[in-house]
Amino acid sequence: MSKFASMELAVEQPSRMTIRHFATGQPLDGWLDLLSFDSEVARQYDIEIARKNIQQRVTRVTPEMQEEQAIGRLAALTTGWKLVGLDGSPLDVPFNAKNAVELYASNGMKWLREQAAVWVTDRANFTGASSKS
Secondary structure: OOOOHHHOOOOOOOEEEEEEOOOOOOEEEEEEEEOOOOOHHHHHHHHHHHHHHHHOOOOOOOHHHHHHHHHHHHHHHEEEEEEEOOOOOEEOOOOOHHHHHHHHHOHHHHHHHHHHHHHHHOHHHHOOHHHOO
């Protein structure tokens, strides 16, 4: 255990984000389990992207590349879910990496991508046992 353990956030533990309706802000009966932007998964994702860019001699990152990387990072930080439609009906979509990328990549799902992006960057969501909401 680190001598700084009492100061550390629980960034390696998923935190449950309740999905909220994009227009009303009301909670839906769905959730995403997400790791922190500060997690080792995020760090490794960023290193892999940097390594790939170096290998491919990318000298300029385009907005499309940035968007693709942001979607990939969110998919990597997602560890599980319970999805529902905007009308509350259950969506029987199994959680896996491919489906996570597809979920965040759709232009019609940008509202959910924005919710998840805010969640993973808010360190208050990763304070330990109380991070499940």
